[in-house]
Amino acid sequence: MTDLNPKTRLETHEVTNQPTARGDLDLWADDHVLRHYAHLFGADEVDLAIYGKCLGRENMREAGRLANRFTPELRVFDRSGRRVDEVTFHPAYHQLMQAGLEAGYAARPWEDRPGGHATHAGMVMMQNQVEPGVACPMTMSYAVIPALDANPEIRDTWRPRLMSRHYDPSVRPANQKTGATIGMAMTEKQGGSDVRANTTEATRDGDAYRLRGHKWFCSAPMCDAFLTLAQTKGGLTCFVVPRWTPDGRRNGIHIMRLKDKLGNRANASSEIEYHDAYAQRLGEEGKGVKTILQMVHHTRLDTAMAPAGLMRAALSEALWWVNGRAAFQRRLIDQPLMQSVLADMVLEYEGTVALGLRVAQAFDGPEAADRAFARIGVAIAKFTSNKRCVNFIYEAMEVLGGVGYVEESPMPLLYREAPLNSIWEGAGNVIALDIQRSLARESLAGEVLMAELAAARGCDSRLDAAMDDFSARWPHGAPESEARWFAARAGTLLKAGLLVRHAPEAIADAFIATRIEGQRGDVMGAIALGDPRAIVARVNDSAAA
Ligand SMILES: Cc1cc2nc3c(=O)[nH]c(=O)nc-3n(C[C@H](O)[C@H](O)[C@H](O)COP(=O)(O)OP(=O)(O)OC[C@H]3O[C@@H](n4cnc5c(N)ncnc54)[C@H](O)[C@@H]3O)c2cc1C
Structure with missing residues (x-):
């Protein structure tokens, strides 16, 4: 309320021209784009509605902030000098883990109900809007489940723990806990992409093995077990390494230090x-x-969906800001050039969600063609969406002006997180080469990619011409040096094809004009669309309310 007392009034402290506090959000109900594609691609809308409402609450968003600010701490020894190798987290981290696992983040895709992966993909997207760090252990716990099929005994021991929908952070043998998580430790100092360079050695010890060696990255070291790679006489082999041995002792896993990372700070990544x-x-x-x-394939789905979540969080914040802020006597949302910047983001966002959820649907599909599209599609989505994400977040940050650069806004967290999903589970070049290799080795990969593109033929002559050019230029994939170009182009064409079939006409038309036809410069918002208001309106109604 304005202070009218001339003695106490401090005019410079009167807050004007700032948006009202955001309060509770609903990450599901407020997001037409997510709802549209989740429905289209078979996700469980009830599960997503519950999770989106829970995560959007102010207290959960605050938990995300706290989990990032008060970062995990390594405790190597107890007070008596015994090794414990434990990591302690802020209570907010546990609150978020509990919410995610109880909502079925890890378990839902493997429960005997349809649409599990599409539902999971929607959860990944919403989780990344609030706190991306906890997504790492939950993602690994989801993704490890199909890999466990390689040994029925191990599967029958661990699967029920992973599927329990309980979060149990206690440091005890897994058979004494109500739920478990599993991480992954592949990367070594001398080679990450090239895991065949692993030097960790495994020697037989009765029915089991003993491992000696190091791992350069092991995120979420408080997991109850890890999938890891080590050399045996027979070559590089996969192992499950539990934190506790069967006779109830702490296993010989020493945490050497935690990585001091650019972002993803709530998640303890260790050596x-x-x-x-x-x-x-x-x-x-x-x-x-x-x-x-098997595990990597599924973690890739999450790295393909995460950028959609980061983009959505940044876009939502930018929209809230431009609706509540004016400059030069006009609200920012009404400034034509600001509308161009926002419209360009809306197009990027919708393409990213559409492709991510279409790929997730293929993970749910029963046919060989579904599995083939899931494999090639997830790599293309991971590559293309992550490459777009960093610049997107930076532009959204700039929409907020100076406060976008300040830690009280979510933008710095989003910005620091933005490059990560491109690096892990196969960095950009590795993914682009992987796409190329799949096309060369598996004829079905090329067939399903072309069939997916062909489904959009006849909808837009500009898109048809671009597909002709693509097929003529790379009839059997691309040379190694052009693998990035191929992956990026395939991603853009897939997104355009999905939008032309499933998005409102104004969105599809603008996506094709800017990303296929060339009505776009090389910076965000450098688009020649005339009036971009209809595009911004696609996402702006809830922000304006
Ligand atoms: C925060 C964080 C957490 C992580 N957590 C885990 C974890 O829990 N478990 C785990 O095992 N790993 C983890 N990693 C490691 C991650 O998976 C690796 O960093 C990643 O796979 C890349 O491996 P590298 O770092 O050895 O890079 P390198 O393999 O050395 O690659 C360096 C660069 O070379 C490029 N490159 C590689 N091969 C080629 C080629 N043939 N042609 C052209 N370019 C090429 C890559 O694209 C990359 O850009 C984590 C990483 C980070 C950042």
Whole structure:
């Protein structure tokens, strides 16, 4: 309220021209774009509605902020000098983990109900809007489940724990807990992309093995077990390494230090050493890469969906700001050039969500063609959406002006997070080459990619011409040096094809004009669309309310 007392009134402290506080949000109900594609691609809208409402509440968004600000701490020894190798987290971290696992973040895709992966993908998107760090252990716990099929005994032990929908952060043997999480430790100092360079050694010890070696990255070291790779006589092999040995002792997994990372701060990423750590083999000796790829394939879905969440959080914040802020006697939302910047973001966002959820639907599909499209599609979506994400967040930050650069706004968190999903689970070049290799080795990969593009033929002559050019230029994929171009173009065409079939006409038309036809410069908002208001309106009604 304005202070009218001339003695106490401080005119410079009167707050004007700032948006009202955001309060509770609903990450599901407020997001038409997510709802549209989640419906179209078979997600469970009830599950998503519950999770989106829960995560959007002010207290959960505050928990996200706290979990990032008060970062995990490594405790190597107890007060008596015994090794404990524990990491402690702020209570907000546990609050978010509990909400996610109870909502079915890890379990839902494997429950006997349809649409599990599409539902999971929507959850990934919403989780990333609030706090991306906790997504890492939850994602790994989701993704490890199909890899466990390589050993029925291990599967039958761990699967019920992972599927329990309980979060149990206590540091005890997993058989004494109400729920468990599993992480992954592949990367070593001498090679991350090239895991065949792993030097960790596994030697037989009765039915089990003992591991000696290091891992350069092991995120979420408080997980109850890790999938890891080590060399045996038969070659690189996959193992499950529990935190506790079967006789109830702490396993020989030493946490050497936590990484001081650019972002993803709520998540403890560590370096570890195996000191004759007890391990059970998962799959045959020498088939380690094949076995762990089952897990990697599924974590890739999450890295393809995460940028959609980061984009949505940034866009939503930008819209809230421009609706509540004026400059030069006009609200920012009404400034034509600001509308161009926002419209360009809306197009990017919708394309990212559409492709991500279409790929997630393929993960749910029963046919060989679904599985083939899931494999090639997830790599294309991961590549293209992450490459667009960093610049998107930076532009959204600039929409807020100076306060976008300040830690009280969510923009710095989003900005620091933005590059990560491109790096892990296969960095950009590795993914682009992987796409190329799949096309060369699996004829079905090329067939399903072309079939997906062909489904959009006849809807827009500009898109048809671009597809002709694409097919003529790379009839069997691309040379190695052009793999990025191929991946980026395939992503843009897939997005355009989905939008032309499923988005409102104004969105599809503008996407094609700017991303296919060339009515766009090389910076966000450099678009020649005349009046971009209809595009901004696609996402702005809830922000304006
Ligand atoms: C925050 C964070 C958490 C992580 N958590 C985990 C974890 O829990 N478990 C785990 O195992 N790993 C984890 N990682 C590691 C991550 O998966 C690797 O960093 C990643 O796979 C890349 O491996 P690298 O760092 O060894 O890079 P390199 O393999 O050395 O690659 C460096 C660059 O070379 C490029 N490149 C590689 N091969 C080629 C080629 N043939 N042609 C052209 N370019 C090429 C890559 O694209 C990349 O840009 C984590 C990483 C981060 C940042």
